[in-house]
Amino acid sequence: DSNDDIEDVSLFDAEEETTSRPKKSKIRHPVASFFHLFFRVSAIIVYLLCELFSSSFIACMVTIILLLSCDFWAVKNVTGRLMVGLRWWNHIDEDGKSHWASSQDSKTVSEAESRIFWLGLIACPVLWVIFAFSALFSFRVKWLAVVIMGVVLQGANLYGYIRCKVGSRKNLTSMATSYLGKQFLRQ
Numbered sequence: 001d002s003n004d005d006i007e008d009v010s011l012f013d014a015e016e017e018t019t020s021r022p023k024k025s026k027i028r029h030p031v032a033s034f035f036h037l038f039f040r041v042s043a044i045i046v047y048l049l050c051e052l053f054s055s056s057f058i059a060c061m062v063t064i065i066l067l068l069s070c071d072f073w074a075v076k077n078v079t080g081r082l083m084v085g086l087r088w089w090n091h092i093d094e095d096g097k098s099h100w101a102s103s104q105d106s107k108t109v110s111e112a113e114s115r116i117f118w119l120g121l122i123a124c125p126v127l128w129v130i131f132a133f134s135a136l137f138s139f140r141v142k143w144l145a146v147v148i149m150g151v152v153l154q155g156a157n158l159y160g161y162i163r164c165k166v167g168s169r170k171n172l173t174s175m176a177t178s179y180l181g182k183q184f185l186r187q
Helices: 014-020 030-053 057-083 111-137 141-166 169-186
Strands: 086-092 098-104
Touching: 030 057, 030 111, 030 141, 057 086, 057 111, 057 141, 086 141, 098 141, 111 141
Parallel strands: none
Antiparallel strands: 086 098
């Protein structure tokens, strides 16, 4: 009973303990992992194959945008929190300034889930950007609106999670400077 509530806590350096302990590599949230990729991949497949199965542009567009919207909500509110312990949100104050906020859960993150999460989060917006250039250069203007929705919705999640993982721009700049300084000193 009471042994389940006891947590092993390091008295000295918590960072040192986490680096020496290997991350778990099994998938702890298979349903979240499935839906993280399902909506994203389904939207891409529907975009690629829609003209083969349906002559209605409106039906294809609505299906793709619904899948992208479900993906945006699921990634922002569920899969990011479960798979990598991150959550982001944005609010605009009375002056019209945008404020980004994020939270990071310090629980142990599965390495396999983390790879699935980041691979899906990065690869799919890249594909939508490629589709945007393809639609633009092939003069498929009606599909350009759908592709731009894909870029915006998936790009917003990517941007939010990168800001959440790395921190603000100031932290990003200091991290880059620190990394380059360490590389310079090593040589």
